[in-house]
Amino acid sequence: MSYVQNNARRVVRIDQVVRETPTVTSILFRDSLCACASPGQFVMVWLLGYEEVPMSLAFINEEGLSGITVREVGDTTRAMRQLRVGDRIVIRGPFGRGFSLRSKKPLIVGGGTGIAPLRPLIRRFVTRRTRCTVVLGGASSQELIYHRWLQQLNRRRAVRYVACTEDGSVGVKGTVVDALRDMDLKNFDYLYVCGPEKMIAAVADLAQEAGVPGEASVERYIKCGVGICGSCQLGWLRVCRDGPVVPLRILRRINEFARIRRDDIGRPIPVE
Ligand SMILES: Cc1cc2nc3c(=O)[nH]c(=O)nc-3n(C[C@H](O)[C@H](O)[C@H](O)COP(=O)(O)OP(=O)(O)OC[C@H]3O[C@@H](n4cnc5c(N)ncnc54)[C@H](O)[C@@H]3O)c2cc1C
Numbered sequence: 001m002s003y004v005q006n007n008a009r010r011v012v013r014i015d016q017v018v019r020e021t022p023t024v025t026s027i028l029f030r031d032s033l034c035a036c037a038s039p040g041q042f043v044m045v046w047l048l049g050y051e052e053v054p055m056s057l058a059f060i061n062e063e064g065l066s067g068i069t070v071r072e073v074g075d076t077t078r079a080m081r082q083l084r085v086g087d088r089i090v091i092r093g094p095f096g097r098g099f100s101l102r103s104k105k106p107l108i109v110g111g112g113t114g115i116a117p118l119r120p121l122i123r124r125f126v127t128r129r130t131r132c133t134v135v136l137g138g139a140s141s142q143e144l145i146y147h148r149w150l151q152q153l154n155r156r157r158a159v160r161y162v163a164c165t166e167d168g169s170v171g172v173k174g175t176v177v178d179a180l181r182d183m184d185l186k187n188f189d190y191l192y193v194c195g196p197e198k199m200i201a202a203v204a205d206l207a208q209e210a211g212v213p214g215e216a217s218v219e220r221y222i223k224c225g226v227g228i229c230g231s232c233q234l235g236w237l238r239v240c241r242d243g244p245v246v247p248l249r250i251l252r253r254i255n256e257f258a259r260i261r262r263d264d265i266g267r268p269i270p271v272e
């Protein structure tokens with residue numbers, strides 16, 4: 001796939017809308033370039049009258065459909081929640097570096113919508129009959145994205161699924177970090193993680209203690225999406241081009257990671 005081809009704007013028709021949680025919606029469409037994406041890549045999504053925003057591909061060629069899973073946090077994502085089957089959106093991409101698929105004993109950790117880019121990775125491992133352990137965290141049972149799908153995979157023994165909720169309504173009571181502290185991470189050969197940056201950093205520390213390498217999908221403010229404008233700078237990386245999936249050994253060397261991000265005009269703001 002070439003960047004020039006992927007950077008072309010395409011109008012796609014929405015084929016399916018899935019309400020995942022009260023504030024999270026999946027939007028599925030047909031697009032031949034997205035159908036060939038690697039797990040972990042993202043698209044730029046534009047709704048007329050709103051900002052163009054980056055969204056991870058959460059669905060890649062599932063019976064011909066690809067798509068995104070969107071949490072409502074501001075104007076654009078609120079407008080996305082109102083989308084219906086038959087509406088049209090404009091996309092560019094897929095862009096960026098996706099996950100490597102090197103693991104034989106994968107540990108996959110997602111916090112909140114951080115599970116979105118990990119979803120196609122889980123599917124890829126299931127197809128290869130590599131049984132991964134998926135640790136998913138959310139505030140409550142209602143907020144666990146893809147919970148039913150993961151439960152089904154768990155019942156088929158295609159994955160081992162550990163749900164964590166902060167209110168204890170389902171699974172382990174606490175965060176994914178609490179759940180991982182009770183697991184022997186030495187049983188895994190590779191970690192894949194995405195979620196709030198402080199969570200990624202804490203999970204990466206536990207993996208390092210256990211000697212497990214890995215990679216994380218990280219977010220910075222994306223504008224061009226193709227490595228030109230510098231808006232997404234993280235240390236010496238341009239997240240849109242060199243990420244969003246970055247090896248943990250590199251993230252550990254970047255001072256800004258889990259400390260400083262930048263807003264739409266490049267001002268540094270603390271990572272919460
Ligand atoms: C590579 C990547 C993949 C992402 N994947 C997903 C996903 O799968 N699902 C999901 O719900 N969200 C995802 N996001 C975050 C999503 O892009 C923002 O939530 C969205 O842009 C918010 O737009 P808004 O207008 O609704 O909110 P606003 O009120 O405009 O912004 C709310 C917050 O969203 C972030 N944000 C806004 N615009 C951008 C931008 N252009 N680039 C990066 N961050 C921005 C900022 O932190 C801002 O403080 C991803 C971000 C990146 C960088």
Ligand code: FES
Binds near residue numbers: 231241
């Ligand atoms: S968003 Fe422009 S360089 Fe990454």
